[in-house]
Amino acid sequence: MRIEKCWFCSSSIYPGHGIQFVRNDAKIFRFCRSKCHKNFKMKRNPRKVKWTKAYRRVHGKDMTQDSTFELERKRNRPERYDRNVAENTLKAIKKIDKVRVAREARHHAQRMKGNKVSEMKAAVKELEQSIHMVKAPIALKEDPSLTLPKLKVKVVQPAQAEDQMEE
């Protein structure tokens, strides 16, 4: 039993799921669910379909090259069962997963790094250009800074309402 990768979205295919399509040139396409299968039949290119792993890798949204991927490569030679090897492999899998997840998080943080700065810049620009939307021109004349005007709001006393309810 082997957990395959979906040809379209690159997710894992567990036993009992999905369809395998054998083309007449003997190439086998495995799909994890009918969504991927139908997209394939529509002749869509996974590199252009946004939710697939192929797209994310091509467009730099996800990590492409990392040493943790080398450890997960497909091996076709069956290994003789050795209890120690099996135990160590299971431990290693957990550790490698942790490392990989940490690296992916770092990659994501790196990708999102410039966001706050650019958001601030955009906000400052918008304030300069659209100050007339929130501050009347007369107020702007009196106080030419870009600070928003302070509004005085009257607070209705809730105690009176409660007394009425009690009665």
Next chain:
Amino acid sequence: MIQPQTLLNVADNSGARELMCIRILGASNRRYAHIGDVIVAVIKEAVPNMPLERSEVIRAVIVRTCKELKRENGMRIRYDDNAAVVIDQEGNPKGTRVLVQSPGIERIEFHKNRLISSRSIIVVDEIMIE
């Protein structure tokens, strides 16, 4: 899901190119045939100068269907076309080479254990060990 009037490609070198299913063997009112079932077919197109000729009625076993083959372990396998291999009354293949893309082949072997006999050489493009 092969039924009468279905055209099938031929996956061996027996001389036929295209078959049309006439009848599905096994039960009196059997509707559909799947991979591994034997059908009676008529040859619609044949390679010239071969023992099999056009409009000959022969038997064939289905080796590929566009409808998925369902395995007990939950695997579903679909091919690109419908194809059959020409056999004789006993179940021996008429051709000498069978061209099958492998994932369905174990099932044929199970059903007609004489199909994959010493008489036929199997030319497969990819062998998958399940």
